[in-house]
Amino acid sequence: MSAPIDELITLRDWLRWTVSRFEAAKLCYGHGTDNAWDEAIWLLLAALQLPRDRLEPFLDARLTRDERQHVAKLVEQRIARRLPLAYLLGEAWLGPYRFHVDERVIVPRSYFFELLAEGFAPWVEDPAAVGSALDLCTGSGCLAILMALAFPQARIDAIDISTAALEVARRNIADYDLADRVQPIASDLFAAVADKRYDLILSNPPYVTAAAMLALPAEYRHEPALALAAGPDGMDMVRRILHTARGHLNPGGFIAIEVGHNRAEVEAAFPDLNAMWLDTVSSTEKIFLVGYDDLPEPQSLLEHA
Numbered sequence: 001m002s003a004p005i006d007e008l009i010t011l012r013d014w015l016r017w018t019v020s021r022f023e024a025a026k027l028c029y030g031h032g033t034d035n036a037w038d039e040a041i042w043l044l045l046a047a048l049q050l051p052r053d054r055l056e057p058f059l060d061a062r063l064t065r066d067e068r069q070h071v072a073k074l075v076e077q078r079i080a081r082r083l084p085l086a087y088l089l090g091e092a093w094l095g096p097y098r099f100h101v102d103e104r105v106i107v108p109r110s111y112f113f114e115l116l117a118e119g120f121a122p123w124v125e126d127p128a129a130v131g132s133a134l135d136l137c138t139g140s141g142c143l144a145i146l147m148a149l150a151f152p153q154a155r156i157d158a159i160d161i162s163t164a165a166l167e168v169a170r171r172n173i174a175d176y177d178l179a180d181r182v183q184p185i186a187s188d189l190f191a192a193v194a195d196k197r198y199d200l201i202l203s204n205p206p207y208v209t210a211a212a213m214l215a216l217p218a219e220y221r222h223e224p225a226l227a228l229a230a231g232p233d234g235m236d237m238v239r240r241i242l243h244t245a246r247g248h249l250n251p252g253g254f255i256a257i258e259v260g261h262n263r264a265e266v267e268a269a270f271p272d273l274n275a276m277w278l279d280t281v282s283s284t285e286k287i288f289l290v291g292y293d294d295l296p297e298p299q300s301l302l303e304h305a
Contacts, residue, residue, distance in 0.1 A: 003072035005065070011048070012059040014068070015040055018075050028217035031084035031107040032092055039085055043078070046089045047071050082218035092140070099142045099172050104164040106223045108142040110204045110258055111287055114280035116143070116150045123254060123289060124200070130154040132196075134248070136189065136203035136241065137161075139227060141169030143202055144182050156182045157193060162226060189237075190244050197248055201255040203241055207262050209234040234262050235269045242270065246295040256289040263288075272296065 008014050022036035033039040045052050047070055048063070063071070077088055086092040086107040092099050094113040101107055119127040130151035135144035135158045144158035158173070160166050166184045173182045185192050208216075208228040220228070230236045238257060245255045256278070259266055263277065263285045274294040277285040 003068070003075065005068050005072060008068065009062050010059065011044060011061050011063065014044055014063065014071055015059070018043065018071075021075055021079060025079045027079065027082070028219045031086045031109065031219065033085075039078075043074055043085055043089070044071060046091065047074055052093075083222055084219050087222060092142075094142055094146065097142070097146065099140050099145075100168060100175065101140055102168065103222055104162070104224065105140040105168045106227045108140055110143060111280050111283040112143055112202055112204060112256070112258060113146060114282065115256075115278065115287070116146045119150050120200070123256075124151075127151050128153050130199045132198045132250075133157075134159065134193075134196075134198045134201045136201055137205040137227070137237070138169055138184065139165050139204075141166075141172045141182070141184065143204065144169070144184075145172060145176050145178060147202065148176075148178050148181050154181070154199070157196070157198070158182055158184045159187045159189070159193070160184070161186070161188050162224065165224070165227070189240055190248055193248065197250045197253075199250050199253045201245060201249060201253070202257075203255070204258040205237040205241060206230040207234045207238065207259045209262075209265070233265045233269065234259070235265055238266065239269065242273070242290070242295065245290075246292060246297075249292045249295070251292055254289055254291045255295070256287055258287045260286055270296075 008017050018040035019036050022039060029035060029039060033042060041055055048067060050058055074088055077083060078085055084107055086101050087103055090100055092101045092108045094108055099108055127150055131154055133147050133151060133154050133156050135147060138144050138158035138160045141158050144156045148156050158169055163186050166186055169184045173179055206228050207230045210232045213229050275288040275290050278287045278289055
């Protein structure tokens with residue numbers, strides 16, 4: 001159904017109509033919002049270049065015909081293509097931080113943002129004392145950038161196996177004027193940094209199980225499978241990371257890995273791993289942390305692989 005351009009005049013009109021269209025289309029969310037209302041607000045404010053936190057003052061503002069046509073086109077594309085809105089708009093947000101995204105990278109939605117906003121306290125006692133850190137499987141570079149902002153004296157390596165993803169990361173790093181402190185590196189995990197050690201390592205690696213990949217909604221199928229799929233139990237990449245992580249940490253350091261709803265899979269794969277599960281304001285047991293001294297030797301991990 002095409003938009004009744006001549007009947008929808010104000011932002012309030014378009015908000016009501018857009019929510020109705022999204023609800024009727026039974027869209028899937030999860031790329032920055034989790035419901036039709038918030039998705040419609042994001043689309044409208046971004047399309048009209050209005051402040052993303054200021055809806056009320058503009059509700060009765062009248063849209064020009066060009067603006068109405070632009071909004072209608074975005075709504076139709078969101079529905080017809082089942083394309084995540086982040087890709088349509090070319091932007092994703094973690095709190096107040098905006099990042100460029102396109103289909104070369106998954107849409108940022110990491111719970112690490114909440115921990116980094118607090119300087120990763122209490123596991124990091126003094127953010128200014130962090131000298132080096134690694135964002136493993138960086139994608140858009142968002143976590144590497146947030147790490148640089150949280151740890152002002154640190155140099156950050158941002159590793160990804162996808163050279164296409166690293167092109168997006170470089171753009172975001174440049175947007176935040178952090179090219180002197182954040183280095184994007186093309187590497188299969190630690191291969192290109194074999195001799196380097198870090199004070200801390202964060203990783204939001206692929207962790208979607210094979211069964212879950214088959215059941216992904218259409219919106220998630222626009223994201224690169226390389227950044228999602230992780231074998232039968234979702235642990236393929238986590239196994240490889242933990243197998244070698246200790247050799248890339250400074251004594252006293254730690255690694256933290258985000259695995260979504262896969263705590264049971266982690267504990268089944270690594271029953272002897274002394275992991276601490278972290279909660280944030282909006283998540284429970286989605287991230288686990290292992291200190292340098294608690295990382296098993298490679299052989300012990302292989303026994304449970």
